[in-house]
Amino acid sequence: MSYATYIRASTDEQTDAHQRESIDEWLREHDADLEDVDRYADLGESGASDDREQFTELLEALEAGDYTHVVCWEISRLSRKGATLQEFFDLCEDTETTVVITDGAVEKVTPDGTGRFVADIIGMVYQQERRTLIRCIEAGQRRAQCEGKWLGQVPAGFKRDGDGYLQPIIDPDHDAGETGYLEIRDALKRIDDRESYRSVAEGLPIARQSLSNIDQDDERRQWYLEAEASDDAVHDALETVRSEPAD
Structure with missing residues (x-):
């Protein structure tokens, strides 16, 4: 045997x-x-x-x-x-x-x-x-999307709340590795003022490459600098910061 x-x-x-x-x-x-x-x-x-x-x-x-x-x-x-x-x-x-x-x-x-x-x-x-199981998962995803819930990877400066909706992080917990929405807004302004990605990223819990990716994506830049988004889930999340002046 x-x-x-x-x-x-x-x-x-x-x-x-x-x-x-x-x-x-x-x-x-x-x-x-x-x-x-x-x-x-x-x-x-x-x-x-x-x-x-x-x-x-x-x-x-x-x-x-x-x-x-x-x-x-x-x-x-x-x-x-x-x-x-x-x-x-x-x-x-x-x-x-x-x-x-x-x-x-x-x-x-x-x-x-x-x-x-x-x-x-x-x-x-x-x-x-x-x-x-696959049908149930797909149905759940479709239902969540219809309700405006965020299913993908959470973008920098945001978090997913207990109900699954996207929210900007206003008071970040740096010890937990969070980067605040307003911190990214400020970082993008500094980059526009010709500071390097490396120097801007120093002191922030976000990688230089991640910051560069946001800066080079016109749609993503709009999220932070103008509090506007074509994606409905992101647009709704930004309602809480839309009154914040972008300067």
């Missing part, structure tokens, strides 16, 4: 300990020498992505006929895409490799097709769940 194991966690913070413990327990129960087991792991990788280094290496080893068994904790660790799971099980069937699942609705998928029907159904469920 030749064994390979596969572990995947979708974020770096997720522990893989429970997966390893479950897999190693199965290996010990089946008298496998843990030192002879080849282990593959993709940490911080989404199951919706097929571009995983270790998973790709495992597929290449399977195509070479290196293993009789692949042991994983749960089917979703292999992939959350139904088509990818079907291709994986097809490959294992062709190479006479048994897939062992230590914690799932099906315990194993063998080359003769045992367990394959249930595994394929599970894969289709994962695919549908993913499509539903």
Whole structure:
């Protein structure tokens, strides 16, 4: 018998300990020498992505006929895409490799097709769940945009309030790395007076390059110097500073 194991966690913070413990327990129960087991792991990788280094290496080893068994904790660790799971099980069937699942609705998928029907159904469920999640996220984004909430990266000198709306930072917390809206306005004026980006950025928690990017973007300059914006969310946020003289 030749064994390979596969572990995947979708974020770096997720522990893989429970997966390893479950897999190693199965290996010990089946008298496998843990030192002879080849282990593959993709940490911080989404199951919706097929571009995983270790998973790709495992597929290449399977195509070479290196293993009789692949042991994983749960089917979703292999992939959350139904088509990818079907291709994986097809490959294992062709190479006479048994897939062992230590914690799932099906315990194993063998080359003769045992367990394959249930595994394929599970894969289709994962695919549908993913499509539903994407639709919900897209609907939420559209709703938030219609309500004027800010979804992208927060621009310098602004913050996102508790309701998701953009607000200019009038009283910045420099210890927290905040740059005030009025500070950027003043910095742009100094640049217009021919001061260098480097000297203007000194003492402010904003990088020289970031300041340069704002200065060279006519639309962004207008946000700060004239308190005007073509973007409705930014325009509404600037209402609170529109009475401030730009000088």
